[in-house]
Amino acid sequence: MAERVLLVTGASRGIGAATARRAVAAGFRVTLVARKAEAVAPLVAELGGENALALAADVTDWPSVAGAVEATLARFGRLDAAFANAGIGMGVSFFGDGGAEPEQWRDLVLTNVYGPAITARAVLPALADTSGHLVLTGSIAGRYPRKGSLYSATKWAVSGLAAGIREEAVGTGVRVTLVQPGITDTDILTDEQRRKPKLEADDVARAVLYALEQPPTVDVNEIMVRPTGQVL
Ligand SMILES: NC(=O)c1ccc[n+]([C@@H]2O[C@H](COP(=O)([O-])OP(=O)(O)OC[C@H]3O[C@@H](n4cnc5c(N)ncnc54)[C@H](OP(=O)(O)O)[C@@H]3O)[C@@H](O)[C@H]2O)c1
Numbered sequence: 001m002a003e004r005v006l007l008v009t010g011a012s013r014g015i016g017a018a019t020a021r022r023a024v025a026a027g028f029r030v031t032l033v034a035r036k037a038e039a040v041a042p043l044v045a046e047l048g049g050e051n052a053l054a055l056a057a058d059v060t061d062w063p064s065v066a067g068a069v070e071a072t073l074a075r076f077g078r079l080d081a082a083f084a085n086a087g088i089g090m091g092v093s094f095f096g097d098g099g100a101e102p103e104q105w106r107d108l109v110l111t112n113v114y115g116p117a118i119t120a121r122a123v124l125p126a127l128a129d130t131s132g133h134l135v136l137t138g139s140i141a142g143r144y145p146r147k148g149s150l151y152s153a154t155k156w157a158v159s160g161l162a163a164g165i166r167e168e169a170v171g172t173g174v175r176v177t178l179v180q181p182g183i184t185d186t187d188i189l190t191d192e193q194r195r196k197p198k199l200e201a202d203d204v205a206r207a208v209l210y211a212l213e214q215p216p217t218v219d220v221n222e223i224m225v226r227p228t229g230q231v232l
Contacts (some may be wrong), residue, residue, distance in 0.1 A: 005076040006212070007031040007068065009059050009119055010086030012039035014186030015137060018201035019083055022209045024051050031072040033057045033086070059086045059115030060107075062122075069122045079126040081212055084116040085137040089188045092150040105150055112154035113161075120165055124174065131173030131216055135208055136162045138180045140224060144232055155180075166221065175219040177211040179204065182226030197227035 006023045010016035012034035020030050024047045032040040037056040044052040053075050057064040072079055090108045091099040100108075116136050127134060142155025162178035169176055183189065185198040204225060211220040 003027055003029050004080035005029045005031070005072065005078050006081040006083065007033065007072050007079060007123060008083045008085060009033045009057070009115070010137075011043065012036075014188065015181065015184060015201045015204045016083065016085045017043055018205035019085070019208045020047065020052070022202070022205040023212070024048070026209055026213065028081070028212075029053075029076050031055055031068065031076070033059075033068050059084075059119055060110040062118050065115075065118050065122045069126060073126060078130055079123060079132060080130045081133040081135065082119065082123040082127065083135045083137070083208060084119040084123075085135075086115055086119075087112045087137060087154075087188070089151055089190070091190070093148050094150075095148070097148075099148075108150055109154055112151070113157045116158055117161055120161065124165070124169075127174050128172045133175045133177065133212055134165065134169075135177045135179060135211060138162065138178045140180050140182045140226055140230075140232075143180055143224065162222075166219070173216065175211075175214075175216075177208075177220045178222045179207055179211070180222065180224040181207075182224075182230045184227075196231075197229040199225065199227045 006028040008016045008020050011032035029051045031053045033055050034040045035058050037054045040054040044054045055068045057068040088111045093099045138158040139155035141152040142159045146152035166176035181204045183198050207223045207225045
């Protein structure tokens with residue numbers, strides 16, 4: 001069988017970069033997507049140029065996301081899996097008690113909800129050709145509400161996206177996995193979160209690879225992984 005191909009959004013650091021490393025070690029070739037190709041170029045060099053392709057795409061921009069899939073198919077000839085992982089955090093108060101101004105909220109919703117939605121739209125036709133696999137990064141905050149958190153609401157939306165796409169995928173052979181990490185030691189964390197128990201990005205990457213490595217007859221629907229001792 002030809003080597004499998006995985007497209008990762010949010011691949012420049014954190015959970016996406018750790019997953020790309022694990023995936024290449026497991027035999028995948030990877031397309032690494034971030035807003036600037038320079039941000040993923042060092043990881044491409046680390047992984048070996050023949051196994052990895054660096055692409056610039058903003059997940060809030062449909063032409064650039066669709067273009068990343070086209071470029072992947074042009075380079076590798078197939079797409080077996082996609083990790084819709086890019087996301088941002090933002091502090092918000094619905095009572096106006098600090099946090100980002102409402103004009104900025106658009107970026108959070110576009111990146112964390114519209115981003116994975118259009119990523120799914122871009123990859124699913126190619127995944128249908130390979131009976132492939134879509135993995136989305138939700139969050140523990142997408143299963144348990146967070147006080148005054150628009151971020152939490154975006155991740156509840158990702159939970160809904162994954163479930164709805166899985167239903168539409170019935171009969172296509174495509175599998176859909178929602179990964180819901182707890183606090184993970186990446187750049188997205190607030191200072192307060194940094195003081196709490198944390199996963200390593202590689203801990204989440206292993207969970208993603210667990211789902212990807214199941215046989216085609218096994219659809220791992222959801223994986224929630226939290227650091228030991230994290231308070232819900
Ligand atoms: N860390 C945690 O505790 C935690 C817990 C649960 C869920 N998550 C989720 O895990 C995912 C990965 O986050 P992380 O923790 O690994 O954070 P991170 O280290 O800050 O990585 C975020 C990644 O998303 C990319 N990105 C952001 N906006 C983008 C856009 N508009 N278009 C394309 N790429 C974009 C960034 O790339 P560039 O900036 O280079 O473009 C970067 O590669 C996110 O969905 C996050 O919500 C994180």
